[in-house]
Amino acid sequence: MTPDPPAAEAPARRGTLNARVERIFDHASDTRSLFLSLTSGKHLRFLPGQFISITIPLGDETRSRPYSVASDPEDRGPFEICFNRVEGGRGVAWLFDRRVGDTLDFSGPFGAFAIDRAPEVAELGFIAEGTAIAPIRSMLKRALASSSPSKIHLIYAAPDREHVLYAAELDEIARSAPNFSYETVIAHPEEISDRLFELAQARWVTGDADRMRHFYVCGVGKGVIRLRDLLRGAGYERRSVHYEQW
Ligand SMILES: Cc1cc2nc3c(=O)[nH]c(=O)nc-3n(C[C@H](O)[C@H](O)[C@H](O)COP(=O)(O)OP(=O)(O)OC[C@H]3O[C@@H](n4cnc5c(N)ncnc54)[C@H](O)[C@@H]3O)c2cc1C
Missing domain, CATH: 2.40.30.10 (Translation factors)
Incomplete structure (x- = not known):
């Protein structure tokens, strides 16, 4: 027993x-x-x-x-x-x-940067850098366990491959969960913020006209605020763009 x-x-x-x-x-x-x-x-x-x-x-x-x-x-x-x-x-x-x-x-x-129940929307976008994957990892697990699974995409930046944390686990989830995909950005620490901005812009702003997604963004410094402003400025609702700046 x-x-x-x-x-x-x-x-x-x-x-x-x-x-x-x-x-x-x-x-x-x-x-x-x-x-x-x-x-x-x-x-x-x-x-x-x-x-x-x-x-x-x-x-x-x-x-x-x-x-x-x-x-x-x-x-x-x-x-x-x-x-x-x-x-x-x-x-x-x-x-x-x-x-x-x-x-x-x-x-x-x-903390209010949290997911209790994953929102029932077509797509959830997660953006993290380095150890700021920590809260996102926990949120991903809850979102993936949701009974009405959304499409989930993670953009994850690190200065090199060694600092892409939980890579094997993310690969395994991407293989086994058809609704999950992720991409990594390897860039010099000073360039990470710009690279994340460009990728988020191409994918979620200029990529299509869908503005129903929800986002969870976590990282160090002002890059987080730039991403928040990019998404909100593009027409996503304020309350749909969640962020935590370290
Ligand atoms: C809500 C929240 C959650 C956090 N969760 C984590 C976490 O899970 N893991 C984690 O490593 N840190 C996390 N941090 C940052 C952490 O609390 C500390 O600020 C960090 O560990 C440095 O603390 P310190 O006292 O050693 O140095 P401090 O003297 O307080 O900080 C030195 C400098 O480091 C910068 N900094 C803070 N965090 C980082 C980082 N991760 N990478 C690079 N520079 C940084 C600060 O902006 C500051 O300029 C979180 C911060 C917040 C606000």
Whole structure:
């Protein structure tokens, strides 16, 4: 007999939760996933796309930094966060120093950049770069499990092949789910924003007159806002263009 799944931890808007590092996976030398489980033994309940806010003690200060949950909310095992080193980023450096068995405090999950039920539209467009695939991955899983599946297309940018995270998984989904397709953009970090803009424009703005799609865009910096403005300016409804800027 399969044991009952652990009880779900209700979303904690305030208050601190504590998690243990169960497993570490290095996607690349500067990009890592931590698999975390609540020390309470409960299961973290979150919406695909939401983030947790991790307490990072740095000696001279305590930071709180958001990290999106990258895993499928239906998974009953540890949940996953995925992050990359950034220049001068002391908060994320602390996360890289965590070892299996260490614990950390966090609050959440939080965030309105989330999919509860996939919208019933003909096509969903996802745009991500680097580790910003984390919330998108979780959302994709929910959208793909939808009972009335939309066509789903992902445009995913990275500085090189090594930083196309979850590539094998995305390939497998593209093979097995007829409604899913994705394309990768490999470009110098300074060019990623322009390349994403051009691709989104060609595909979803000048490509046809359909303006019923919904979009989920996530990335670092102002490129996210340019994409949002491109899509909204092209006639997509404001509420159909969801975005999260890191
Ligand atoms: C809602 C939300 C969810 C987030 N989820 C994730 C996540 O799942 N994975 C993740 O790696 N980061 C994520 N971030 C960014 C993360 O919270 C931190 O900002 C980042 O790890 C750097 O923190 P730091 O304290 O080390 O450096 P800081 O001193 O705070 O930042 C240094 C510089 O790095 C830039 N930066 C922030 N994130 C990145 C990045 N990923 N790549 C390149 N430059 C960056 C900042 O704009 C800043 O200029 C998220 C941010 C937000 C707002």
